[in-house]
Amino acid sequence: MTSNMLIPDFPFSYDKYIRHPAGLGHIPANSHGRKVAIIGAGMAGLVAGHELMKLGAHPVVYESSQLGGRMRSATFDGVDTPVADLGAMRFPQSGRTFFHYANAAGVQTEPFPNPLTSATPSTVIELAGEKFYAKTMDDLPAVFHEVSNAWRTSMDSVQIGEMRRAIKHRDTATIKALWDPLVASLDDESFYGFLARSPGFRDLPFHHREIFGQVGFGTGGWDTDFPNSILEVLRVVFTDADSEHHRIVGGAVQLPKKLWTLEPPHVAHWPRGTSLASLHRGGPRLGVARIHRNPQGSITVTDRLGNEDNYDAVVVTCQTWLLSARIDCDEALFSHKMWAAMERSHYMQSSKTFVMVDRPFWRDADPDTGRDAMSMTLTDRLTRATYLLDDGPGRPASLCLSYTWNDDAMKWLALDPHERVRLMLHSLQKIYPDVDIASHIRGEPITVSWESDPNFMGAFGNNLPGHYRYQRRLFNHFVQQELPAVEQGIFLAGDDISFTAGWAEGAVTTALNAVWGVQRLFGGRSHGDNLGPGDVFDALAPVDLDGNSV
Incomplete structure (x- = not known):
């Protein structure tokens, strides 16, 4: 397991730098x-x-x-109501520099309920009208395991194991020796192009890439990320940025x-x-x-x-x-x-829509199956990803009806909050026909489309x-x-x-x-005992593909 988010382009240990007892120096x-x-x-x-x-x-x-900024939280009307994190909402444990400030500020964190994680009671994946209920990966059909194995094989082809070990041990020479050639060979490659030609997927049917795009790894589907550079994705998986997420209470x-x-x-x-x-x-x-x-x-x-x-x-x-x-x-x-x-x-477009519900009703057991009434949901419908966020039994909870990126986010842009909720509930009713989600909703929805915010014009960069x-x-x-x-x-x-x-x-x-x-x-x-990023820049600098300073 990678212990820190040491970025391979410039593997400087910012977490050690900021924690050093000598401090950052002086002016x-x-x-x-x-x-x-x-x-x-x-x-x-x-x-x-x-x-x-x-x-x-x-x-x-x-x-x-x-x-x-984009660490924006909104509160529903009422007393002791939950919050809706409209921007950043999950933070990888490998981000040690970030957590230095979180710890200094005294904020409390807890595991974020991503799909198929221990913080999530159950996950439902619904594709092409077929629904799969799972508490762990082992509960899913064989085709999902084939997709998972194909992704693992594809990552092995870029030496993920060696890179993670080098990052864990802060072996900057090995990190650069592994990473710099990848930049040179993959800078022109999209995520999808890499996936289609990778040793894991190239001999499998298109359906496996389709499933991967819908379900993905870590946080869910990645097909809206397919046009972006594969280097962006490799940085995420090499540094475990897409696992062990926490949210701020x-x-x-x-x-x-x-x-x-x-x-x-x-x-x-x-x-x-x-x-x-x-x-x-x-x-x-x-x-x-x-x-x-x-x-x-x-x-x-x-x-x-x-x-x-x-x-x-x-x-x-x-x-x-x-x-x-x-x-x-x-x-x-x-x-x-x-x-x-x-x-x-x-910049990536991104849209989220939250509603407050009277209680975390999704934890109710279905009397016929014993399964959770509702689960963290990944689907190819308009909602794409639905997250269930609660602060304990009997308290009002926050239901993220939909979290979407890029083209999927643009589909919501022209719709007002109530129309968004109506369509989202329509999609979720197809997946949970026996659950009356609307009856649990209280107050007004909270929604955001970052691309329409004049102070941001998008959610975040992605090359x-x-x-x-x-x-x-x-x-x-x-x-x-x-x-x-x-x-x-x-x-x-x-x-x-x-x-x-x-x-x-x-x-x-x-x-x-x-x-x-x-x-x-x-x-x-x-x-002198705690050199800064500019002091060691020449030794760690991002690779120059052209032999020029810029």
């Missing part, structure tokens, strides 16, 4: 209090702000929507809220008890309308009401499309190649074939020593900048990259 006293604009109050922005504050800088956070937003008020025990320059909240007097600044280099050489940030302030550095954590679509950003702040990389970021070079430019940008002066001082962070877009771990680790970049810009250094 000189004459740089204490220098202001850094943090654009976006999601996980990346809050981690960057928190760590820069600890170093003695003055982070100023801007937020256009809600604290937490009380909703994912609990973590960013607690990070906002977290008072670190050791902080330079600021008095003991300083937090991001205490530096902001009421909340983050308004959303950003403009970023430009001023005649004095610093960077001016203008909010949506026209308020201006000048900064010695800026950390941008919003999705990259917003720098051209929503924010008037000086073109000269980034090279043309960087703008190309940002514009070619590929297409041939996009590795663009992702490498985005990730490498924090190392700015060779950049012209006009392009220095603005740093990109967020999960879409990482090689693991869609995972909170990537948001956290790229935030730490940006912190290292600001620290160096301000004349600071890492501690």
Whole structure:
């Protein structure tokens, strides 16, 4: 089992770096209090702000929507009601850097009820009108085992066992020796293309690939991911990012809220008890309308009401499309190649719809079969994936009627919440004809389509074939020593900048990259016993497919 989410492109141990007793180093006293604009109050922005504050800088956070970004939780009306996690809702245990902050903030987690896991009482898979009930994989028919074995064989062909062992032991030389050739050979390959030509599936009927697309591995079906780069998928399975998921009790937003008020025990320059909240007097600044280099050489940030302030550095954590679509950003702040990389970021659409129910009725036993009345459900119907989330017997519970991606998410976009629920219940009634789900629903539904949110324009990044070079430019940008002066001082962070877009771990680790970049810009250094990501960059850098710096 992989013990950490060590990304093969840049296998730096961020979890050890952030936990090291020496800390992240220092910035000189004459740089204490220098202001850094943090654009976006999601996980990346809050981690960057928190760590820069600890170093003695003055982070100023801007937020256009809600604290937490895509770690957004909504609460149903009523007393002691459950929450609906509209964005991030499951976090792999291998994401140790993320869990460092979760533990520091004191949030409570518990296993997430993914299909066929111990946290899920039962799972139903319904394909082409045929329904299969299972508590474990052993309960499923032989064809599902054939598909599982085919996937395992396909992963063996890219040396998954060797890679997982190297990641577990943090053997960076072996990780790079295994991974870099895969990047060169598979950058142009889609997930589906790899699957169809893989030794596990190429001699099997199309139906096996169809089942895999509907049921997949870990969290469920993956066919909406088929057009994306196979490298994206390999990173997930190599690092166990798709297994041993936990959810945050009380909703994912609990973590960013607690990070906002977290008072670190050791902080330079600021008095003991300083937090991001205490530096902001009421909340983050308004959303950003403009970023430009001023005649004095610093960077001016203008909010949506026209308020201006000048900064010695800026950390941008919003999705990259917003720098051209929503924010008037000086073109000269980034090279043309960087703008190309940002514009070619590929974002996944995602839609979720939740309802509150009076109690976790799905745990009722069917009087005829003894089976659960309803199960975590994977289907080829419109709903695709249905999750059952409860906080104990007798309490109101949250039912995620549908969680869909890409084309499946787009099918819901034009429908209002009540029409979505009506169609979802219609689909689920075909699978559970004897269960009156509607009779248990209380209050108004909660739904989201991330692609229609003007502050996001999509759920998370996921590279297409041939996009590795663009992702490498985005990730490498924090190392700015060779950049012209006009392009220095603005740093990109967020999960879409990482090689693991869609995972909170990537948001956290790229935030730490940006912190290292600001620290160096301000004349600071890492501690000699705890070198930072930029200090060891040359040794671990993502492979250059063209022999160029960008």
